[in-house]
Each structure stands twice: as C-alpha cells, then as structure tokens.
Amino acid sequence: MTRxxxxxxxxxxxxxxxxxxxxxxxxxxxxxxxIVQAVVMSLHDWPILAKKHPFIxxxxxxxxxxxxxxxxxxxxxxxxxxxxxGSITVFSLFVSLQLHKPGRARSLYRFFxxxxxxxxxxxxxxxxxxxxxxxxxLVNALLTPLGIEPxxxxxEKELVIPTLAMATLWWGFGGPMLIYLAGLQGIPxxxxxxxxxxxxxxxxxxxKITLPLMTPSIFFVLVTQVIAHIQVFGQxxxxxxxxxxxxxxxxxYYLYQTAWxxxxxxxxxxxxxTLAAIILVITLAQFWWxxxxxxxxx
Amino acid sequence: xxxxxxxRVMTHIVxxxxxxxxVMPLLFSLKISLEPSRxxxxxxxxxxxxxxxxxxxxxxxxxxxLLPNWFVNSLFVSSTIVVFQLLVVTSAAYAFARLTFPGRxxxxxxxxFTIMVPSQVTMIPVYTTIxxxxxxxxxxxxxxxxxxxxxxxxxxxxxxxxxPRDFEEAAMIDGAGRWRTWLVIxxxxxxxxxxxxxxxxxxxxxxxxxWPLIVMNKLEMRTLPVGxxxxxxxxxxxxxxxxxxxxxxxxxxxxxxxxxxxxxIQGSMLSGLGGR
Numbered sequence: 211m212t213r214x215x216x217x218x219x220x221x222x223x224x225x226x227x228x229x230x231x232x233x234x235x236x237x238x239x240x241x242x243x244x245i246v247q248a249v250v251m252s253l254h255d256w257p258i259l260a261k262k263h264p265f266i267x268x269x270x271x272x273x274x275x276x277x278x279x280x281x282x283x284x285x286x287x288x289x290x291x292x293x294x295x296g297s298i299t300v301f302s303l304f305v306s307l308q309l310h311k312p313g314r315a316r317s318l319y320r321f322f323x324x325x326x327x328x329x330x331x332x333x334x335x336x337x338x339x340x341x342x343x344x345x346x347x348l349v350n351a352l353l354t355p356l357g358i359e360p361x362x363x364x365x366e367k368e369l370v371i372p373t374l375a376m377a378t379l380w381w382g383f384g385g386p387m388l389i390y391l392a393g394l395q396g397i398p399x400x401x402x403x404x405x406x407x408x409x410x411x412x413x414x415x416x417x418k419i420t421l422p423l424m425t426p427s428i429f430f431v432l433v434t435q436v437i438a439h440i441q442v443f444g445q446x447x448x449x450x451x452x453x454x455x456x457x458x459x460x461x462x463y464y465l466y467q468t469a470w471x472x473x474x475x476x477x478x479x480x481x482x483x484t485l486a487a488i489i490l491v492i493t494l495a496q497f498w499w500x501x502x503x504x505x506x507x508x
Numbered sequence: 509x510x511x512x513x514x515x516r517v518m519t520h521i522v523x524x525x526x527x528x529x530x531v532m533p534l535l536f537s538l539k540i541s542l543e544p545s546r547x548x549x550x551x552x553x554x555x556x557x558x559x560x561x562x563x564x565x566x567x568x569x570x571x572x573x574l575l576p577n578w579f580v581n582s583l584f585v586s587s588t589i590v591v592f593q594l595l596v597v598t599s600a601a602y603a604f605a606r607l608t609f610p611g612r613x614x615x616x617x618x619x620x621f622t623i624m625v626p627s628q629v630t631m632i633p634v635y636t637t638i639x640x641x642x643x644x645x646x647x648x649x650x651x652x653x654x655x656x657x658x659x660x661x662x663x664x665x666x667x668x669x670x671x672p673r674d675f676e677e678a679a680m681i682d683g684a685g686r687w688r689t690w691l692v693i694x695x696x697x698x699x700x701x702x703x704x705x706x707x708x709x710x711x712x713x714x715x716x717x718x719w720p721l722i723v724m725n726k727l728e729m730r731t732l733p734v735g736x737x738x739x740x741x742x743x744x745x746x747x748x749x750x751x752x753x754x755x756x757x758x759x760x761x762x763x764x765x766x767x768x769x770x771x772x773i774q775g776s777m778l779s780g781l782g783g784r
Contacts (some may be wrong), residue, residue, distance in 0.1 A: 230604070388777050
C-alpha cells in the first residue's frame with residue numbers, strides 16, 4: 211500500500227499533472243485564453259489585415275446598440291429560439307409520454323423518431339428547403355388534397371421564422387425525447403401503484419404525478435434548447451439566406467458576415483460577447499423562475 | 509371498443525403519424541435523387557419514375573465540385589478527431605476522477621464555467637490564432653481546436669467515478685505504475701462511455717458546418733457539409749443533383765446510427781448530449 215499512498219501524495223504529484231497536461235494545453239490555447247481575447251478584441255477596432263488595432267473602449271458596443279441590422283437579427287433570433295425551444299420541449303415530452311407505455315413497438319418508434327437528429331444541418335437544409343417549396347414541395351402537396359391553397363412558407367415575412375422553427379422541431383425533437391424517456395424510467399413504480407389504489411384516473415396520473423415529477427427534466431431540456439437555438443445559423447444560411455429581405459437573418463449569421471465577410475474582428479467579437487451575455491441572462495432568468503416553483507418530492 | 513383499447517389504438521395512430529413525418533421527407537428526397545431531373549420539378553408523387561443513378565455518378569465526377577475530396581476530408585478529420593480527443597479526454601478525465609494535484613478543484617470550476625460560454629465567443633480569437641499559425645485550409649485547423657472537449661471530459665469522468673477503488677488498489681499492490689493502471693485496468697472498464705463519446709463526437713464533427721465553413725476555403729479542402737452548401741448555392745436549380753450530394757453525407761451517418769443505435773441512445777440519455 212505504500213506505493214498507493216505515494217500516488218496521491220507528495221513527490222509524485224508532478225506525474226499526476228502529466229495526465230491532464232495535453233488536455234490543459236489545448237483547453238488553454240483554444241478555449242480559456244480565447245474567451246479573454248474575445249472580450250479584449252471587442253474593445254478594439256480590429257480589421258483583420260491592419261497592423262494596428264486601436265483601443266476604442268465600448269465603441270463597438272455603442273455602435274451595436276444603434277445598429278438596426280443587429281436589432282432585427284436579434285428579434286428574429288429570439289422569436290425563432292422561443293418557437294423552436296418551446297415546441298421541442300413540449301412536443302418531445304408529449305411523444306415520450308406516448309412512448310413510455312409498455313409495448314413491443316416502442317423501440318421501433320424510438321428508432322425512427324431519432325433519424326432526423328443524425329442529419330447535418332446542411333443535409334437538413336437541403337431536404338427542408340425542398341419540402342417547404344411552394345410549387346413542388348412535399349408539405350404543400352400533402353395540404354392540397356385537404357383543400358388548402360399552396361402556401362409560400364419560406365417567402366412570407368410572417369411565416370419564414372415559424373417555418374424554420376417547425377423544420378427545426380422535425381430535425382431536433384429526438385434528442386430531448388431520449389432525455390425525457392430516461393427521466394420517466396427514473397420515476398419509481400410504487401408512486402403509480404399508490405395512485406392506482408387511490409383511484410386516480412389516467413389523466414390525473416399524468417397531470418398530477420408524472421408531469422410534476424418530470425419538472426427537472428423539462429427544465430433541463432428547456433434551458434439547453436433555448437441556449438442551442440439562440441445560436442441558430444445553418445437553417446437561415448442554407449434555406450433562406452436570411453431572406454426574404456432580412457426577415458430570417460439571425461445574430462450568428464450577422465456575426466458570420468461581420469467577421470468572415472467583412473473581416474471586422476473587433477465588431478464581430480462585440481456581437482459574440484453581447485450574444486453570450488444575452489444567453490447568460492436568459493438562462494439565469496430561467497433558473498430564477500424555476501426556483502420560485504415549489505419543488506416536488508416523493 | 510372499451511376505453512383502454514381505444515386509447516391504445518389512438519396512441520399507435522399518433523406514433524405512426526409522427527414516425528411517417530420523420531422519414532417521409534427523407535424518402536421523397538431519396539426518390540428525387542434517383543429519378544431523372546425533370547421529376548424534381550413536379551408535384552411529388554407516390555410513383556417512382558424511371559429509376560436511375562445518373563445524378564450520383566454526375567455529382568461524384570463533376571470537376572467543379574470535388575465531392576470525393578470532400579467525403580475523404582470529412583472522414584479523415586472526423587476519425588482523427590475521435591482518436592486523439594479520446595486519448596486527451598480519457599487521461600484528463602481519469603486525473604479529475606482519481607488523482608490529486610494542486611489546483612484540481614479550481615481548475616474543475618474553470619472548466620464548469622467555460623461550458624456556459626457559447627462557442628461563438630471563442631471563434632474569432634481561435635480563428636486569428638489558426639490564421640497566425642498558417643493553419644487555414646489545413647486539416648490541423650479543424651483538428652486542434654476540437655481536442656479539449658469539456659463535455660466529453662465530464663462524461664468520462666462520471667464513468668471513472670463509478671468504478672470501485674479496489675481495482676486500482678489491487679493493480680498498485682501488484683506493482684503497476686500509474687499509466688499502466690490507467691490504460692490496462694481503468695480504460696477498459698469505461699469502454700461503454702468511450703464508445704458513446706466516440707460516436708457522438710464522430711457524428712458531431714461529420715455534421716459540423718460553421719467552423720469548417722470558416723477554416724476551409726479552398727474547394728478541395730472543404731468538408732462534406734461545407735461542400736453541400738456550395739452545391740446547394742450554385743446548383744439549386746438542379747435539385748436531383750443536390751439531393752444526390754446530400755445523401756453522400758446522410759448515408760454514412762444513418763449507417764453509423766443503425767449499427768450503434770443502442771450506444772447512441774444510451775450515451776445521449778446518460779450525458780444529455782443527444783439534443784442540439
């Protein structure tokens with residue numbers, strides 16, 4: 211046991227560092243230092259090719275506050291994130307509740323529901339761009355027999371963001387569904403047995419027992435989905451190019467164009483830092499709201 | 509019909525409809541890619557007209573597209589990232605689970621903090637770094653920034669924490685050093701976690717768009733998703749061709765999913781990483 215002791219104490223410590231050294235090096239160079247750099251760059255005028263990068267304080271941020279394109283992109287982004295995260299949180303919960311009932315076909319359904327999740331955003335964009343095409347798309351083809359006139363899903367100002375959110379729901383509900391299924395498996399059977407003895411109906415069981423006990427999972431899914439979908443880029447880059455006009459232009463799209471089309475790195479960093487702050491505030495607000503709800507115990 | 513049976517039938521109808529919604533767009537896209545071009549500009553029909561592979565041959569052979577290059581690039585970058593990330597992450601995860609060193613807890617807090625920072629924040633500084641190192645249009649520009657996967661570290665650390673300490677102590681008594689104990693005794697026991705992480709990392713890299721879009725500008729250096737955006741942008745009017753290109757990206761991901769379905773689902777459930 212003497213050897214075992216020396217592992218965790220004293221002179222052998224340097225050797226322990228060797229285990230984390232590669233990770234630490236990559237982490238410092240590509241994550242930790244860049245976070246600080248991003249803040250520093252946001253305080254400078256930083257065209258990529260210029261030799262000098264003058265310090266301009268909060269100049270980038272005050273310009274951003276007066277930037278109409280930024281505000282429009284942010285409005286589109288938040289509207290999209292609200293619709294996509296909200297619909298995914300609710301719909302995947304609904305599906306997982308249907309799936310949680312015993313039955314042999316359950317894993318088969320689960321298999322198919324997860325299929326869209328393995329698509330890249332590029333492939334998804336190509337498929338969705340066609341599916342919502344006005345003239346030749348699948349969606350309108352399915353609606354026509356129901357007597358619905360062809361809809362210009364991606365070309366109408368009011369429709370484009372909800373349509374992209376719908377496509378994202380299709381693409382992404384499979385992941386949260388799995389998280390909910392894991393949560394549902396964790397609810398002890400005795401709780402349901404007790405409810406049955408007390409004569410609770412199925413609806414009562416769902417609303418009064420399952421859903422309250424699922425609150426932590428629902429909260430986790432909501433928070434992670436909001437964070438994920440505020441960072442939307444591929445959908446509008448591929449499917450609509452931000453259009454019509456700038457109606458589906460998003461914050462990350464704007465960041466992309468600022469930094470990698472116009473190479474204004476300082477202004478781009480300001481956009482990134484502001485967006486990170488917005489994500490942080492929204493996440494904290496969700497935590498605060500969640501804590502105010504009374505906790506459920508069993 | 510009594511009530512429970514009716515509700516069971518309803519459940520299945522709903523689930524079948526959702527399942528159809530999941531796969532129908534893909535099946536119809538596949539059908540378009542396997543038909544002569546003119547059918548892509550008609551209302552979708554249930555009939556499969558004149559099956560042909562012409563678009564698949566064309567999209568592979570077009571000299572202005574270089575799809576074979578994109579495919580190989582994606583495959584190479586994704587597998588390289590999986591192998592090296594696994595090495596880097598597994599050793600660090602073991603250290604955080606079992607070894608002590610000064611600053612361990614402080615460092616762990618820093619890691620926790622950084623996962624709250626969205627990746628777009630670091631992209632501009634990392635891009636300028638990569639550019640200074642002359643790694644634009646270079647595989648290393650994609651590989652190096654993907655090494656320190658903090659989520660992966662947390663996940664594998666969790667697996668290490670679940671192993672009883674007796675195993676290591678037995679190995680130490682038998683005179684095995686730290687590295688041998690780690691590699692021979694500990695790593696095999698977290699195999700389930702490693703396989704799950706490997707698949708999730710591979711799929712994530714295979715499907716990634718933003719970073720390769722920025723780093724890879726030369727046509728022959730692009731990855732499949734980036735290439736697909738080029739294809740979609742310049743050949744949007746040749747829908748069947750674009751669809752055929754897309755299936756070069758979709759099929760490997762689906763095959764991987766088909767083979768490792770259980771691992772992917774377990775991994776996503778365990779780590780909460782299945783979503784986007």
